[in-house]
Structure formats: structure tokens, C-alpha cells
Amino acid sequence: MPRPPVKAHDVAGALASSINDGILPAGGWLPPERDLATHYGVNRTTVRRAVALLAERGLVVHHAAAGTQVRPAARARDVRDITATTGEVARLPRIGECRRERAIHRD
Numbered sequence: 001m002p003r004p005p006v007k008a009h010d011v012a013g014a015l016a017s018s019i020n021d022g023i024l025p026a027g028g029w030l031p032p033e034r035d036l037a038t039h040y041g042v043n044r045t046t047v048r049r050a051v052a053l054l055a056e057r058g059l060v061v062h063h064a065a066a067g068t069q070v071r072p073a074a075r076a077r078d079v080r081d082i083t084a085t086t087g088e089v090a091r092l093p094r095i096g097e098c099r100r101e102r103a104i105h106r107d
Contacts, residue, residue, distance in 0.1 A: 008049035011040050015050060019059055019070055030060065030068040 015036075018024045030036065036047045051068055054060045062068045 007042050007046050008053060011036070011042060011046060011050035012053040014040065015054055016057070016059055019054075024070050026070050027072045028070050030070065032067070 015024070015030070019026075024030065030051070031039075033044045033047045033051075036050075037044045040047070051060060051062065055062055055068075058071060060068050060070055061072075
């Protein structure tokens with residue numbers, strides 16, 4: 001698949017931020033392509049590419065003839081669980097701290 005233009009990545013990033021910030025809530029629907037194109041100042045093809053990128057990332061699900069839905073809350077909960085473990089990783093000692101401790105124990 002050819003790489004989408006930068007504009008599609010920009011729109012996808014803006015939409016992903018809106019999803020992560022709760023502006024576009026889990027289980028909710030994206031606005032129509034025409035409205036998104038007007039809002040971001042791009043054409044509808046760019047919006048389609050941006051939405052396809054979001055679908056590849058698993059943030060949205062496209063329903064033929066119904067529109068595009070933000071991934072339901074049950075699946076979003078899985079992402080929050082992964083984020084919670086990131087905090088645990090942050091509490092691990094830094095690489096330099098591990099080396100210092102080994103040097104102390106060797107002496």
C-alpha cells in the first residue's frame with residue numbers, strides 16, 4: 001500500500017488526539033466525511049485516507065452505509081490496561097542506576 005500523503009497523517013493525528021482526549025467518545029460516531037473535510041480544509045479523499053489510517057491502528061471501525069464509529073469502550077479498556085503497566089515500567093531503575101548498584105556490590 002503506498003504511503004498516504006502528509007495531510008492524511010495530519011488529519012489522522014488530529015482525529016486520534018480527539019479520540020484519546022474523549023472529544024470523540026468510544027462508541028460514538030465520526031462526523032460525516034464532508035464535514036471533516038470542511039473542518040480540516042482538505043478534500044474528502046484525504047479524509048478517507050486519514051480514517052483508513054485510524055482503522056489500521058484499531059481506533060475506529062467503518063460500517064458500510066452507516067459511517068465510522070470510534071472503537072467501542074470494551075476494546076478501549078484494553079488500551080488503558082496497557083497504559084497502566086507503562087506506569088509500572090516507569091518505576092524501574094534507570095540503566096545508569098543498575099550499573100552503579102552492580103559496581104557497589106562488586107567492591
